[in-house]
Amino acid sequence: MSNGDAPGRRTGLFIGRYFGIAFYLDASWFLIAGFVTYELAFVMFPNEVPGHSPAVYLLLGVTAALLFFLSILLHELGHSLVSQRCGIRVPRITLLFIGGLAEISREPDDAKTELKIALGGPVVSVILSAAFYVLHLGSTALHWIPIAHVCGWLAWTNLALAIFNMFPGYPLDGGRVLRALIWAKTGRLRRATYITSRIGIGFSWFLIVAGVAMLVKQYWGGLSFLLIGFFLKSAAESGYANAIQREILGGVRVRDLMTANPATIPDSLPLNLAVEDYFLSGHHVAYPVCAPDGEFRGLLRLDFLKEVPKEKWPYVSAGDVVAEKSAETLRIGVNESAARAMRLLLAPELSRLAVIENDRLVGIVTRHDILHFIEIHTELED
Numbered sequence: 001m002s003n004g005d006a007p008g009r010r011t012g013l014f015i016g017r018y019f020g021i022a023f024y025l026d027a028s029w030f031l032i033a034g035f036v037t038y039e040l041a042f043v044m045f046p047n048e049v050p051g052h053s054p055a056v057y058l059l060l061g062v063t064a065a066l067l068f069f070l071s072i073l074l075h076e077l078g079h080s081l082v083s084q085r086c087g088i089r090v091p092r093i094t095l096l097f098i099g100g101l102a103e104i105s106r107e108p109d110d111a112k113t114e115l116k117i118a119l120g121g122p123v124v125s126v127i128l129s130a131a132f133y134v135l136h137l138g139s140t141a142l143h144w145i146p147i148a149h150v151c152g153w154l155a156w157t158n159l160a161l162a163i164f165n166m167f168p169g170y171p172l173d174g175g176r177v178l179r180a181l182i183w184a185k186t187g188r189l190r191r192a193t194y195i196t197s198r199i200g201i202g203f204s205w206f207l208i209v210a211g212v213a214m215l216v217k218q219y220w221g222g223l224s225f226l227l228i229g230f231f232l233k234s235a236a237e238s239g240y241a242n243a244i245q246r247e248i249l250g251g252v253r254v255r256d257l258m259t260a261n262p263a264t265i266p267d268s269l270p271l272n273l274a275v276e277d278y279f280l281s282g283h284h285v286a287y288p289v290c291a292p293d294g295e296f297r298g299l300l301r302l303d304f305l306k307e308v309p310k311e312k313w314p315y316v317s318a319g320d321v322v323a324e325k326s327a328e329t330l331r332i333g334v335n336e337s338a339a340r341a342m343r344l345l346l347a348p349e350l351s352r353l354a355v356i357e358n359d360r361l362v363g364i365v366t367r368h369d370i371l372h373f374i375e376i377h378t379e380l381e382d
């Protein structure tokens with residue numbers, strides 16, 4: 001699976017950096033890793049290749065589980081290397097309970113790139129499946145029966161991984177392939193995303209219902225169907241919401257959305273007056289601070305004020321406070337894309353950005369401005 005929705009920072013155990021990509025193990029992974037190892041070492045291998053000691057089964061189980069998760073990482077690496085070749089950076093690959101997740105830094109700009117990235121993972125899985133099958137045949141011929149079983153199982157799981165991922169529902173790889181094909185044929189990304197995310201949502205409901213049915217019959221593997229179903233459902237829904245935003249914001253500049261000539265606080269104004277004259281009367285949570293010649297100094301946010309004791313307010317100027325804060329994350333150029341402003345504004349503590357042209361403040365753009373713009377255009381088009 002690959003994901004271009006740039007989800008919020010997840011925590012996880014850092015395992016290394018290869019090909020410029022940071023690899024992480026999510027906390028939820030340890031649970032599934034333990035479960036898979038247990039099933040292989042204590043249930044499957046003792047049944048299939050009887051007559052060995054528990055230590056041998058444990059060794060087989062751990063080896064097979066490690067190679068299984070390595071296979072998933074290689075699948076994600078397949079997506080990621082294609083993506084990087086197409087000029088789209090992949091900052092991170094995470095192993096989760098549902099498998100792997102390659103976080104690509106942005107969605108592809110054209111159908112062909114989307115198609116290549118989507119196929120990169122399943123192609124790796126099919127190659128791995130074939131390789132393990134050859135090893136299976138070789139070790140069978142040599143009568144290395146336990147090793148033949150491990151290789152046979154890995155050949156089968158990699159094939160199953162490719163088949164599952166090629167189901168044509170977004171955000172599964174097959175859904176991205178179908179989306180790219182519809183996109184290429186019709187030129188309409190939003191329509192293509194709508195169709196494939198519907199199929200994806202339908203498929204996730206099937207997984208959820210199947211999971212419940214299995215749990216009712218006390219087959220605990222149903223739990224993973226349930227979790228994967230819910231995960232896919234929410235990813236399919238947010239994928240469609242993203243496609244709408246991208247289409248509507250495509251070609252729109254910050255200039256088109258901003259509020260021009262906003263109220264500004266002079267940099268020499270003491271905080272007590274800034275609070276009285278601006279925050280208490282103007283109802284905004286942040287104001288731009290400017291020098292007398294109009295040069296932008298920074299954005300004074302309500303939460304910055306809380307860091308200065310009240311009795312010091314008359315002796316501290318607005319300019320002093322913003323000088324200590326990095327203004328870089330709070331400003332955006334007037335000709336930058338609205339989509340970039342939206343991405344910045346999705347940070348939870350950020351609701352407005354100062355709009356800058358030649359170091360001078362020319363406007364303010366808020367999360368509300370952009371959402372409002374999207375809402376109006378969605379209603380007009382449907």
Ligand SMILES: [Zn+2]
Pocket residue numbers: 001002075076079121122165173
């Ligand atoms: Zn994939």
